[in-house]
Amino acid sequence: MFELPPYRDCPTCGEKRAQGVLSVYDGYYVRRCGKCRAKTEHMLNEVEKKVIYLDQFALSEIVKAKQANAKSPLKDYWLALDNQIRRLVLYQAATFPDSNVHQDESLLARAYEELRALYESINGEVSLYSDSDITRTQVLAFARAWLKDGEAPAYACNVDDILHGKRNAWLSPMQISANMDYSQFIDQIRAARDTVHDEFAGLFTAWANEKPSYDVVLDRELRGFGQGTIDIIVDTPNRVAVALQSPDPLAIIEATGHNAYVLFRILQDMFGQHGISKDDVSKKVGEFLRWRGLDTMPSNAIGAHLFAAISRKAAAGQKRLPSRGMMNDIKVISSYAPYVDAMFIDNECASYLAEEPLRSKAKLPVRAKIFSPITRDAFLAYLQDLERQVSTEVKKQAADVYGVGE
Numbered sequence: 001m002f003e004l005p006p007y008r009d010c011p012t013c014g015e016k017r018a019q020g021v022l023s024v025y026d027g028y029y030v031r032r033c034g035k036c037r038a039k040t041e042h043m044l045n046e047v048e049k050k051v052i053y054l055d056q057f058a059l060s061e062i063v064k065a066k067q068a069n070a071k072s073p074l075k076d077y078w079l080a081l082d083n084q085i086r087r088l089v090l091y092q093a094a095t096f097p098d099s100n101v102h103q104d105e106s107l108l109a110r111a112y113e114e115l116r117a118l119y120e121s122i123n124g125e126v127s128l129y130s131d132s133d134i135t136r137t138q139v140l141a142f143a144r145a146w147l148k149d150g151e152a153p154a155y156a157c158n159v160d161d162i163l164h165g166k167r168n169a170w171l172s173p174m175q176i177s178a179n180m181d182y183s184q185f186i187d188q189i190r191a192a193r194d195t196v197h198d199e200f201a202g203l204f205t206a207w208a209n210e211k212p213s214y215d216v217v218l219d220r221e222l223r224g225f226g227q228g229t230i231d232i233i234v235d236t237p238n239r240v241a242v243a244l245q246s247p248d249p250l251a252i253i254e255a256t257g258h259n260a261y262v263l264f265r266i267l268q269d270m271f272g273q274h275g276i277s278k279d280d281v282s283k284k285v286g287e288f289l290r291w292r293g294l295d296t297m298p299s300n301a302i303g304a305h306l307f308a309a310i311s312r313k314a315a316a317g318q319k320r321l322p323s324r325g326m327m328n329d330i331k332v333i334s335s336y337a338p339y340v341d342a343m344f345i346d347n348e349c350a351s352y353l354a355e356e357p358l359r360s361k362a363k364l365p366v367r368a369k370i371f372s373p374i375t376r377d378a379f380l381a382y383l384q385d386l387e388r389q390v391s392t393e394v395k396k397q398a399a400d401v402y403g404v405g406e
Contacts, residue, residue: 006403012038021173021401029170029401044170044401045394047092049124050341050386051159051167053368054085054096055332056105056325058344063114077376084383085122090404091390092170094383095124097163099336100131101328125172126165131335132259134162135299136266142297143267143288147274152293157338157367173402197324204321207314214357217311221304225297226289232260298365303334305364309352323348342369344379 007017010033022032022039027046032039058081064070065078072078088094098119106115129137138155145153160167207217236258267285276284294300307330310322329349337343350372352358371379390398398404 006400008400010036010038011040012036024170024172024401026169042397042400044397045391047168047170047394049092049167050088050094051163051339052094052096052383053099053128053332053336053340053343053345054119054122055329055343055345056102057346059102059106059115059118060111063111063118066114074376077380081376081380081383084380084387087404088383088386089122089124089171090402091387091395091398092168093386093390094341095126095167096122097126097128098123099128099332101332105325105328124165124167125169126163126167128336129162129164131299131331134335136259136263137161138297138299139263139294140266140270142294143270146288146291146293147271150293152296155296155298155365157298157365159339159341162336162339170401193324193328196327197322200327201321204310204314207311208317211315212311213315214308214312218304218308221307222295222300223290223292224304225300226291226294229260229263229289230286232258233264236261298338299334302337302364302366303330305358306330306333306349306352309355309358337364337366337368337370340368342371342379342382344371347372347374350374 006021008019008031009016010019013033013036015033015035018035019031019033019038019040022030024030024044028041028043030039030041058078061072061074061078062082065072065075065082085094085096089096096119102115102119106112106119141153141155145151212220264285267288268281271281271284271288272278295304310326326348329346333343333345333349333353350370353364353366353370358364369382371382395404
């Protein structure tokens with residue numbers, strides 16, 4: 001369907017199909033004749049791309065559907081979805097950026113190379129900030145507001161603030177991928193995931209036994225972000241002491257490189273620059289982290305409500321433990337749902353966002369339209385509608401640069 005790059009007859013020497021796309025810039029692209037080397041410049045319209053997050057399971061299903069022996073009853077759907085996604089990317093209508101969660105989960109999969117090739121081919125040459133970077137950005141914005149007047153800010157979630165790369169740039173017809181070996185991190189990622197899962201399973205069991213109300217768990221989780229950060233800082237000397245006894249040369253880096261510790265140091269610097277004395281700065285940072293204004297911070301609010309929704313299931317008698325990927329799902333939704341235009345996530349997490357009391361009482365800052373396998377046809381229809389909205393002029397330009405639609 002796509003010819004990359006498409007060739008055209010040269011207007012200078014007349015050679016048939018000799019002029020190919022040389023490069024794409026902001027606002028225009030260049031063709032050059034393979035025979036006479038003559039160049040021609042062509043204008044490009046401005047575009048406004050939607051940002052859509054695809055959960056890892058969707059990428060995995062697309063990869064499986066492309067295998068010759070694929071027998072999934074939904075094979076045709078995943079192939080149709082893949083085709084529609086690629087059309088939107090080449091029509092400059094949408095981007096499907098990858099995240100650190102994609103990268104980590106792909107490393108644990110058998111089809112790592114295929115998964116990486118897939119998300120790199122549809123990400124529109126942009127990627128999302130990590131969940132920890134987004135949380136840090138929000139915390140610093142709230143810290144500035146706290147230092148100014150002690151009031152929680154009306155925080156605006158702009159998607160371009162969490163993207164590496166230029167969202168609305170026309171794509172180069174040539175894709176370059178760095179083939180780096182991350183296999184050394186696989187055991188570490190798997191061990192971290194298993195540890196988090198075991199902790200989550202213990203929490204789920206405690207909820208099942210205690211049967212706390214939704215509001216009780218919500219309050220605990222909202223306060224838990226700041227207090228959890230403080231607890232990690234307090235425990236840092238112990239972790240450093242253990243690291244110094246370890247034969248692993250990277251142990252000390254890991255002990256002092258925790259996201260909470262990094263955030264605490266950044267806050268100390270910010271508060272010091274604000275005029276708070278060195279003797280008082282750690283105390284003031286602690287006061288800020290216990291401030292209930294952080295309850296409205298987007299990532300904290302969404303994550304806390306999702307935990308409360310899961311606790312409600314445990315208290316109601318659900319026996320099935322959360323999956324090993326649930327913590328990643330919570331990170332993804334709480335980090336990206338306030339920013340992106342749409343998300344295709346699993347049924348369980350989508351149901352939490354749609355159920356009471358979360359749906360009506362939370363008033364969460366979720367910008368994204370939420371889709372899941374249950375609403376898969378609606379998701380495909382949403383993508384098809386995005387293609388229908390592409391102007392005729394942009395479609396002509398995309399056909400000339402990438403061959404889409406030919």
